[in-house]
Amino acid sequence: MSGGLPKALPSTGPHSLRDMPHPLAGSSSEEAVGGDSTPSPDLLTARSFGDKDLILPNGGTPAGTSSPASSSSLLNRLQLDDDIDGETRDLFVTVDDPKKHVCTMETYITYRITTKSTRVEFDLPEYSVRRRYQDFDWLRSKLEESQPTHLIPPLPEKFVVKGVVDRFSEEFVETRRKALDKFLKRITDHPVLSFNEHFNVFLTAKDLNAYKKQGMALLSRVGESVKHVTGGYKLRSRPLEFAAIGEYLDTFALKLGTIDRIAQRIIKEEIEYLVELREYGPVYSTWSALEGELAEPLEGVSACIGNCSTALEELTDDMTEDFLPVLREYILYSDSMKVPSDVEKCQDRMECFNADLKADMERWQNNKRQDFRQLLMGMADKNIQYYEKCLMAWESIIPLLQEKQEAK
Amino acid sequence: MEQAAPDLERPLQPAPLEPLGHPDAGPEAAVGEEAEGAPDEEGPGDRTMTENNFCLKKIEISVSEAEKRTGRNAMNMQETYTAYLVETRSVEHIDGPSVLTDSLWRRYSEFELLRNYLLVYYPHIVVPPLPEKRAEFVWHKLSADNMDPDFVERRRIGLENFLLRVASHPILCRDKIFYLFLTQEGNWKEIVNETGFQLKADSRLKALNATFRVKNPDKRFTELKHYSDELQSVISHLLRVRARVADRLYGVYKVHGNYGRVFSEWSAIEKEMGDGLQSAGHHMDVYASSIDDILEDEEHYADQLKEYLFYAEALRAVCRKHELMQYDLEMAAQDLASKKQQCEELATGTVRTFSLKGMTTKLFGQETPEQRESRIKVLEEQISEGEQQLKAKNLEGREFVKNAWADIERFKEQKNRDLKEALISYAVMQISMCKKGIQVWTNAKECFSKM
Numbered sequence: 001m002s003g004g005l006p007k008a009l010p011s012t013g014p015h016s017l018r019d020m021p022h023p024l025a026g027s028s029s030e031e032a033v034g035g036d037s038t039p040s041p042d043l044l045t046a047r048s049f050g051d052k053d054l055i056l057p058n059g060g061t062p063a064g065t066s067s068p069a070s071s072s073s074l075l076n077r078l079q080l081d082d083d084i085d086g087e088t089r090d091l092f093v094t095v096d097d098p099k100k101h102v103c104t105m106e107t108y109i110t111y112r113i114t115t116k117s118t119r120v121e122f123d124l125p126e127y128s129v130r131r132r133y134q135d136f137d138w139l140r141s142k143l144e145e146s147q148p149t150h151l152i153p154p155l156p157e158k159f160v161v162k163g164v165v166d167r168f169s170e171e172f173v174e175t176r177r178k179a180l181d182k183f184l185k186r187i188t189d190h191p192v193l194s195f196n197e198h199f200n201v202f203l204t205a206k207d208l209n210a211y212k213k214q215g216m217a218l219l220s221r222v223g224e225s226v227k228h229v230t231g232g233y234k235l236r237s238r239p240l241e242f243a244a245i246g247e248y249l250d251t252f253a254l255k256l257g258t259i260d261r262i263a264q265r266i267i268k269e270e271i272e273y274l275v276e277l278r279e280y281g282p283v284y285s286t287w288s289a290l291e292g293e294l295a296e297p298l299e300g301v302s303a304c305i306g307n308c309s310t311a312l313e314e315l316t317d318d319m320t321e322d323f324l325p326v327l328r329e330y331i332l333y334s335d336s337m338k339v340p341s342d343v344e345k346c347q348d349r350m351e352c353f354n355a356d357l358k359a360d361m362e363r364w365q366n367n368k369r370q371d372f373r374q375l376l377m378g379m380a381d382k383n384i385q386y387y388e389k390c391l392m393a394w395e396s397i398i399p400l401l402q403e404k405q406e407a408k
Numbered sequence: 409m410e411q412a413a414p415d416l417e418r419p420l421q422p423a424p425l426e427p428l429g430h431p432d433a434g435p436e437a438a439v440g441e442e443a444e445g446a447p448d449e450e451g452p453g454d455r456t457m458t459e460n461n462f463c464l465k466k467i468e469i470s471v472s473e474a475e476k477r478t479g480r481n482a483m484n485m486q487e488t489y490t491a492y493l494v495e496t497r498s499v500e501h502i503d504g505p506s507v508l509t510d511s512l513w514r515r516y517s518e519f520e521l522l523r524n525y526l527l528v529y530y531p532h533i534v535v536p537p538l539p540e541k542r543a544e545f546v547w548h549k550l551s552a553d554n555m556d557p558d559f560v561e562r563r564r565i566g567l568e569n570f571l572l573r574v575a576s577h578p579i580l581c582r583d584k585i586f587y588l589f590l591t592q593e594g595n596w597k598e599i600v601n602e603t604g605f606q607l608k609a610d611s612r613l614k615a616l617n618a619t620f621r622v623k624n625p626d627k628r629f630t631e632l633k634h635y636s637d638e639l640q641s642v643i644s645h646l647l648r649v650r651a652r653v654a655d656r657l658y659g660v661y662k663v664h665g666n667y668g669r670v671f672s673e674w675s676a677i678e679k680e681m682g683d684g685l686q687s688a689g690h691h692m693d694v695y696a697s698s699i700d701d702i703l704e705d706e707e708h709y710a711d712q713l714k715e716y717l718f719y720a721e722a723l724r725a726v727c728r729k730h731e732l733m734q735y736d737l738e739m740a741a742q743d744l745a746s747k748k749q750q751c752e753e754l755a756t757g758t759v760r761t762f763s764l765k766g767m768t769t770k771l772f773g774q775e776t777p778e779q780r781e782s783r784i785k786v787l788e789e790q791i792s793e794g795e796q797q798l799k800a801k802n803l804e805g806r807e808f809v810k811n812a813w814a815d816i817e818r819f820k821e822q823k824n825r826d827l828k829e830a831l832i833s834y835a836v837m838q839i840s841m842c843k844k845g846i847q848v849w850t851n852a853k854e855c856f857s858k859m
Contacts, residue, residue, distance in 0.1 A: 251677050255673060255674040255677075258673075259667070259674075262667055262670065265666075269659040269660045270660050273659070276652045280653050283645050283649055287639075287643070287646065290635060290638050290639060293824045294827055294828065297827075301831055301835070369680060369681055369859060373856055373859040376859070377856045380853035384845075384850060387845035387846045387849065388842075390838070390842045391839060391842035391846065394838045397835060398835055401828060401831050401832045402828075
């Protein structure tokens with residue numbers, strides 16, 4: 001159902017995002033790929049593939065909700081693992097369990113970061129640490145500094161307007177958790193970034209603050225060495241390539257924005273349609289109360305319309321919860337990928353920049369293709385399910401309507 | 409065809425259910441039928457038909473065309489109106505060929521005239537309704553303009569339906585005026601007006617909400633009137649909400665058309681995703697345009713509901729006529745009783761009731777025995793006449809109730825049948841819409857999968 005063999009990736013390293021269900025979409029996109037929505041507990045615990053226990057809920061177990069893995073996405077992972085030439089995933093990171101901390105100076109939220117890995121870079125096979133947003137922010141800037149030639153995934157918005165958004169509301173915390181989870185997964189998937197030292201510390205250190213202070217000196221040295229390495233190259237600037245990427249990203253973001261607006265508009269129209277339906281159905285009931293022989297048929301129609309209303313509500317909820325957020329996140333993501341416009345400044349790193357950027361862009365393009373294929377197929381699926389529910393409702397009352405009834 | 413002048417003096421009497429030719433058939437109320445005489449003459453519904461053969465089996469009626477006309481109206485002003493072609497065919501035998509026997513043009517006002525006539529001459533019948541005069545319950549895409557071709561088309565169908573209903577009614581189908589409506593173009597209006605039916609029409613019926621205090625109402629009719637009021641109310645509500653639902657559904661489908669455009673634009677900047685996006689976009693366009701046909705079909709369902717909305721009015725009219733009849737009866741009985749009492753008092757000399765004569769007698773002195781005698785005689789004559797009239801009214805009332813109730817039963821069966829059919833066809837429409845939806849989205853999904 002997910003579409004066959006994965007493409008051989010241009011760069012080395014573990015798999016692309018493709019072999020995982022889309023992190024933000026959680027369980028629903030897994031369903032979209034065609035699995036059934038009822039989680040089978042057996043699948044979640046009994047099997048293991050290769051050396052690893054693949055049945056880590058990569059979507060995490062956020063506070064209060066569960067995201068069961070569907071059987072088909074499990075199958076996907078199986079397939080992919082069989083196909084990748086000898087390599088198996090060796091790093092799994094999850095963000096979950098948000099907790100509120102109230103201190104004298106401030107109140108903030110921490111998230112649990114669980115890491116499982118067989119890489120030599122990790123001393124232990126498993127880690128569990130707590131991190132807050134500013135730690136993620138720190139990680140990102142360190143990555144940008146130390147890996148200037150690579151695209152660093154974006155973080156969710158840092159500042160929230162107090163009074164407009166409740167920083168501690170369940171909804172906000174959950175949205176943020178998903179975004180942070182996605183952020184780490186993108187780094188995990190990246191063949192270069194995932195081996196970054198700061199990333200390693202972020203995942204493992206008991207006391208990150210101590211490292212932050214201590215690591216200053218280390219970092220500046222790393223930064224310099226990169227500069228040193230790239231300084232020696234004879235570079236030819238390739239502004240055209242940057243321009244092309246920039247232009248593409250601009251148009252892409254624009255189109256996504258339009259799609260977002262259309263999707264919102266559709267949901268709005270559907271909700272208004274739903275409001276009318278909720279008035280329409282009961283009128284048949286009222287009529288039914290006046291009648292004798294027609295009472296049952298009319299009541300049947302009323303119930304039928306009620307069922308369709310419920311199905312529609314499910315559709316609009318799904319689209320709002322699953323479709324729109326993913327779309328919006330992609331808009332943010334592509335915005336964050338803008339290549340520095342002042343190309344001149346980067347002249348001395350150009351060659352390195354080009355190769356890494358090209359590789360990252362290709363990876364990004366591939367992921368984007370898979371992600372959107374999944375997202376849009378999911379949208380189609382939700383609509384199909386809606387119509388199937390309605391079809392079933394209407395088909396089931398035909399015999400009721402045709403029934404010969406005892407006169408009065 | 410010669411028409412005998414209607415007998416204005418003869419009180420209206422409902423047509424009995426016995427078919428023509430039956431030895432016990434009572435006087436016909438349909439004007440002109442007496443003049444027809446010979447039972448083997450051609451007419452709608454062969455006179456020699458047996459009781460259970462409805463007229464419709466012998467003839468086919470259709471309103472096949474609508475045409476815009478201009479002409480001069482009664483005030484010699486130019487006006488534009490629509491004329492409808494009414495064609496009648498006779499069928500010799502079942503599955504045999506039909507032969508066009510009559511073809512003429514009628515406008516809406518003539519249909520109205522026919523119906524008003526039927527309402528007066530068949531007060532106990534639930535007379536089939538005409539399609540609406542002005543477009544109501546429209547959702548935004550439909551026009552409320554009477555000249556709009558879609559409205560004209562739906563009206564054409566509604567008028568045909570009306571004629572078919574009348575033709576299939578066991579009593580109405582035999583009416584002479586109805587027959588002439590189908591067969592005689594010129595002069596028909598004059599003939600109808602000559603029946604003087606407008607004079608017979610009880611003007612009190614026009615005051616729909618005026619209440620007549622009936623002392624002994626017939627419970628069945630009271631309940632039926634209540635039912636018809638409720639039915640009108642609920643169907644109106646239903647039609648209003650349905651129109652809003654249609655509006656919203658239209659919006660949902662049409663907005664999806666925007667996906668078509670944006671997918672196309674997006675596909676232009678993509679390499680591998682391009683084809684899948686482009687073809688998915690095409691399916692979104694198909695989806696968006698599919699709503700037009702879907703909603704057009706649904707209008708047919710709305711029309712079926714509307715017919716019964718108007719039928720409810722016709723049902724109510726029968727109840728009202730009964731109410732009035734009952735009221736008149738009670739008034740007549742009251743009047744008779746008071747006259748009897750007056751007479752008795754005059755005869756015995758006791759004065760219990762107030763009368764002007766009694767007053768003047770008190771004021772100006774007793775009247776002479778001769779005067780009293782003559783007054784008693786006048787009263788006795790009036791009483792005798794009153795008793796006869798009351799007897800006739802009672803008979804009329806009972807006949808009315810019997811015949812009305814028979815037609816009401818017939819109507820109930822028809823209504824249950826028709827509305828069940830309407831609900832089934834509505835469900836079928838919904839099923840078709842769902843299947844189309846599944847098809848389009850499945851196609852789109854396939855395109856997305858190839859991205």
